[in-house]
Amino acid sequence: MNLRLLFLPALLSAALCTAPEAQAQTRVGEAVLIQNEVVRVATAATQIKVGDSMLRDETVRTGADSAARFVMADSTNLSLGPSATLKLDRTVFNDEHSYRDVAIRMTTGAFRFVTGHSDKTAYKITTPLATIGVRGTTLDILSQRGRSVVVLQEGAASVCTLNVQCVQLTQPGDTAVITSTGGRVGISRTNTPPWTFAANCAASAGLCAVNQYADASPTITPAVNDDGMLCGR
Template sequence: MNWRHCVFLVCAFCLSAALAAGPARAQTRVGEAAVVKNEVVRVMASGTTPINVGDSVVRDETVRTGTDSATRLVMADSTNLSLGPNSTLKLDRTVFDDAHSYRDISIKLTTGAFRFVTGNSDKGAYKIQTQVATIGVRGTILDILSQRGKTTVVLRDNGASRVCTLTFQCIELTKPGDTAVITFAGGKYTIQKSSTPPWTFACGAAAGLCSTTQYADATPTITPPVDDGSDPTGMLCGR
């Protein structure tokens, strides 16, 4: 085998590994389902597949509950995220700081009712988005109702949350019961604060829905395994 043939084979191997690693990296495990009632599915381009207790949730994944359905997801940093009936969220972006915490994680709450209980990550790691609001979480419990043109955020425990419209009008929630209501109508965003929550997350929708548990195995895993950047041939492509 001459050197040109060797270089061609090595580069072909590297290209194949890179192509295989791309979709595999998208399967980084970021949490698991702790509670599942009735219809809870992951949504993919090819359709939907059911989620059962103990199943992984992965980066860039969309999770949806059906009518009379609910689920509680436990993230790798032991954040607990509950979804009520007819709710949809997307785990939009995740960057691990270490095996037990995130440096950066973004969650999109498309529609429905949610309860968010913070875990071990830095207070600035989580960025929660709805259709009309962005929500920062600082060590607390939040109930969030995302509807068409309206988001309601209720602070349920000690801690704080900064709630902003998409035009950067912001309110600080600092006491249990503090509530922000954001609406979008007639091309205009409005945000109002009160101390009387107009709504609360329905913990009775499923047994254990509002409990909190630690993530059993917080080490992020990737399925299937992907190339870690090492070169098993001892050669670099193109050299």
């Protein structure tokens, strides 16, 4: 028997596992509002349109005077203000409409985050200065160079610095302010927010509405993540 035939299945499996996009194209949500320049950041930036998929492991960026809202498969709503960059670090489906593990990195800009149907412990939100644990929540999040602001609008949240100084947000208006000065990171809690996402809501109609995923995309079901079992992950 030709030895090449014996090794063909293994070679095909290896090719699938090492293909750059093989594990990166799972649909995890949909764009429901796009204002001006909103791009998918890859080797070349591509404009996102309403109805386009939000994909696992991708980075999304809004331009100046731009905004976007995405509805994820578990009905989490993510709103982005101008000049914002967001990365979906990881999404592991529990079933077709909930996540076992979802990690969202809000690198820079202003955001509103509204939890969906997944267990609240599944959500892991980070900025360059903070990690945020949610408890059934609407959060306004501002990520700037040397400063992050987390404002609780509804629910509860735990906000911690990377060196595990934490504050608990339990009442609407509770705010965590994280600053980094000269390499020293500090966190404080106030009930008088220095900023909220409200101005972005007023500037863009529909930016702060909340959709269920079924309403946003009634005929499309996201692919269920295989946890990389084919490739041994």
